[in-house]
Amino acid sequence: IRAMIERTRSLTFEISPRVLYDLGLKAALSGLCESTQRKFGLTCTLQAEGSEQKLEHNTRVLLYQAARELLHNVVKHASAKTVHVTLKIAEGSTTLVVSDDGTGILPNRSVASGFGLFSLRERLNHLGGSLSISSPPGKGTEITVQTPVL
DSSP states (O other), X not given: OHHHHHHHHHHHHHHSOHHHHHTOHHHHXXXXXXXXXXXXXXXXXXEEESOGGGSOHHHHHHHHHHHHHHHHHIIIIIOOSEXXXXXXXXXXXXXXXXXXXXXXXXXXXXXXXXXXXXHHHHHXXXXXXXEEEEOOTTSOOEEEEEEEOO
């Protein structure tokens, strides 16, 4: 029971870390990249532009959770050595891009088969956002998440 409690606490922290609330989205994404690099040995870089003061709390949380899900997918499926996270907050929209140098999504694999991307698309649609995937076989994957600035 103690192990399950600890794992639950750990998952809760991973899904919505305190730093997201205390220091903001950029700091939380930086910590996520550092953690991914440390745990899984792949190089993870972050480039962030724009003022997150324009973003509502729910949008910040969604963007963090999107980055977390996409990084998890890179670790799980891509066989990548490097992954790059880009956040651009502009007037009217916010763009989060996660790109890797992995194997790409195989033509016979359904991208929509997993719950993570399905759930992410549903949450984005609810906010008026979108998710797009570019993945030429053998040339890595780039996933772009866009949300309106709410």
